Amino acid sequence: MKWSDLSDNWCPVARTLSVVGDRWTMLVLRDCFLGMSRFEQFIESSGMTRHILADRLKRLVEAGVLERVAYTTTPKRYDYVLTEKGKELAPALLSLRDWGKKHLPVRRATSA
Template identity: 45%
Template sequence: MVARKSLKQDFCPSARALDVIGDWWSLLIVRDAFDGLTRFGEFQKSLGIARNILTERLRRLIASGILESVAASEGGARMEYRLTAKGKDLFPVVVALRQFGERHLFAPEEAHSHLLERATGQPIRLEVRTQSGQLVGPDEAVIVKVPEPE
């Protein structure tokens, strides 16, 4: 098996983020954590993931500060996995992936889950805007890259 290349030193913020969260299991664990799952068994049941893979992904998410492991609220040796503030910052990423899936991967009348604001029941929509509030699409955006070292 080929070793995974680390992107920790890459100049691109997207590449560094993918180094931490760039496999589907990790993103699905984060999605489930946003949905309120906290226990190893809950993640395993929801995802149908092998124990060894789940253990490794949880370990990596904890090491990178996305999740924290805390003693279960009822005591005992059980642990719960909770999103940290850093992990909660992934909320727009998960919403963007949802919106892409809703827009492009379902037939018009095909049933799927919906993301709603808890207090009002209103659908949640993510938009990209400038600091001044102007809506921005890919044609209006530019990435200013760091010059490659010589």
């Protein structure tokens, strides 16, 4: 089953994951909550390819999670900002962050 096929699934978790359920999308959302809004900022922060980022931004805009706002007309460039719908994902992102801090702490090699 493809993610796009879940839009009429009875399970709200499955439907939500069809919008935000991959690591690249979650990293875009993380960056938006950290105040980033520009394509190049997302690339630099996440390391994803331009093609993947363009796809994720398009999907988030189509889902109403992000809004494209032009900041220049020549060349045409956009900020990607959270909508009210997108801002409502904050508690979920914070819960994922807190769970990761608790259960997946950064492990640094000790120097000998």
